[in-house]
Amino acid sequence: MQPDSWSDWDVRNRCVSVSLVVLLVAGALATPAAAAPSMYLSNANVQESTVLVGENATVTARVKNLGDESGGFTFEFKRNGSEFASQRVVVAADESVRVSQTVAFSSPGTYRISVNDRQAGLVDVQRATAAVQSTDDVQRTVEVRAGSVPTNEPYTLDFPDAANRSFAVETWTVQTGEASYTQQIVEYTDPAAATVAVPSGRSATVASVFTVDSTADVERATVRFSLNRSRLRAVGLEQSEVTVYHRNGSAWEPLETEIVEERVSSVVYEATATDFSTFAVGRIEPExxxxxxxxxxxxxxxxxxxxxxxxxxxxxxxxxxxxxxxxxxxxxxxxxxxxxxxxxxxxxxxxxxxxxxxxxxxxxxxxxxxxxxxxxxxVADDTSAATDTESTDSQSTPGETPATGDGPDIPLPAGVPATVMGIDTVYLAGGIGVALVVFFGLVLVLRRGGGGNDSGGFDQL
CATH class of the missing domain: 2.60.40.10 (Immunoglobulins)
Structure with a gap:
């Protein structure tokens, strides 16, 4: 067959025709694609980096529809690669949707949270935490939260580092009958800033104060704290003189306090308490x-x-x-x-x-x-009285005539009458005299009455 011979005009016309066909086909294919939804997971994060056992962490994620038509999207929430929740949403064209999901943890550890294939963050799950709530030049407030601590043995918490503070609690060991509680410890580097009256004067030297407020009935707590050597010098205390005192009403009671570490710039002490309110650190003496x-x-x-x-x-x-x-x-x-x-x-x-x-x-x-x-x-009277008292045990009572006549006469003190068988001797002598007079008078009467009669009268008597 003889091939056709095309002119330049025919070639141009045919090229234009083919181009139009290609454009029509491409347009037909592109129209459905542009009209479909296009989902893009823009972000995912977990709001809390540290939580307690039993507490929830909140995970948020956002999806945007880049297409021209609404469509559905499923959020898949994962913990250490395992899905724990999912949410299905519908997103309009050129719109975005944000969702939130909570997740709880039953044991301590570090957990990786993700949404679909996007990393949301890490969560540190603890039994208890201590976090600084506020701080300035004279005080620092630390909040202790417990979520799943032992109820039959002490649990120790490390406090946040407190560099360049003259006084700071470093560890707090608590034993309670409750697994969860909240405590607030306020450290006062300036005792005058404390909300209670602090002992002062020649019998008291206080370097710092701290207070404890708790929602739980604390059975026993041991506090370990550091005190700067510069602070000790400023208040005039030797490191061995430091004692922790617990405030009980208007009085302060000393606690057994010991040095557990000596550092270049500070000394670390430890004390244990069973009652909690306000504590003073220093030296308080009776006056x-x-x-x-x-x-x-x-x-x-x-x-x-x-x-x-x-x-x-x-x-x-x-x-x-x-x-x-x-x-x-x-x-x-x-x-x-x-x-x-x-x-x-x-x-x-x-x-x-x-x-x-x-x-x-x-x-x-x-x-x-x-x-x-x-x-x-x-002295003499006392000695004489004691001698007389002792003599009456073996002799007669002073003032009495001895019961026997063998001994020498005992003179009676002036004004003290003698007695015989309990009868006053003056009255006894008078009675005997009267009796003798009556007796002799009676004899005389009888003799005269008898005359010369030898047979009567006194002779007969």
Whole structure:
């Protein structure tokens, strides 16, 4: 066959025709594609980076429809690669939809959260957390939240680092009967900023204060804290003098405090408490004053007893033991110890026996209490009385005539009547005299009445 011979005009016409056909076919194919929905997962994130066991974390995600027609989209929420929830939404053309989904955790650990194939974030799940709520130059507030702590043993929390603070709690070990609770610990680097009155004056040196507020009934808690050496120098405390005191009403009670670590710039202490409110860190001592003294004497077998009574007051904010010594003529002769609560007073009594006359100077410790004069008569009378009392046990009562006549006559003191068988001797002698007069008078009468009659009268009598 002879091939056709095309002119240039025919070639151009045929090329234009083919091009139109191609454009028509491409347009027909492109029209349905442009009209379909086109979904794009724009973002996915988890709002909380740290939660407690049993608490929820919130996951959010957004999808945008880039197409010209509405369509459906399914959000698949995954935890460590395993789907835990899904949501189906319809998205209009050129619109976006945002969804949220919560997820809970039953055990501690680190979990990877994703939506479809997009990473949302990591969640650290803990039994308890401690986070700083507020801070400034004089205070720092740390909130402790527990979600699944043991109820029969202590649980220790590390506090956030507190660099460049003169006082900071580092660890907090708590034992309660509750698995979940909230506590707020406020650290005061300046004691004057505390909301309670802090002991001051010559008997108290406080370096810092912290308070504890809890929703749970705390059975026992151990606090470990650091105190800068510069702060110790500023308040004039040696590191061995630091004690933690718990506020109980208006008084402060010392807690057993020990040094657990010595660092270059700070000292770390530890103390355990069973009651919780406000705690002071430093040194608080009792402050004793003698309010009143009185002196007296009393008779004793060996002579005289010197008695010293004193009212002692504790003006300090902490209870203490007052050691009182009775000093007689410069010599400590007796001493006692009495425990006096804070802002209270007690009376103590001391005594000392003497057996000789003289003037005795009395003091309570270094405070002069006065003098007592003992006379010879006081000592002699006491000795005589004691001797007489002892002699009556083996001899007759003083003033009585001895029952036997063998011994020497015992003179009676003037004005003390003698008695025989309980009868006054004066009356007894008078009665005998009267009886004798009556007897002899009767004899005379009988003799005269008988005359010369030898057979009657007295002879007959």
């Amino acid at each position: 004793f004053t003698v309010e009143d003294t009185s002196l007296g004497t009393s008779q004793v077998e060996s002579g005289q007893r010197l008695v010293l009574e004193a009212v002692v007051r504790n003006n300090g904010s902490v209870a203490g033991d007052y050691e009182g010594a009775m000093v007689v003529d410069g010599e400590r002769v007796n001493e006692t110890t009495v425990s006096i609560p804070a802002e209270s007073e007690r009376t103590l009594r001391l005594s000392h026996d003497v057996d000789s006359a003289g003037t005795y100077e009395i003091a309570l410790n270094d405070e002069d209490a006065g003098s007592i004069v003992i006379t010879e008569g006081q």
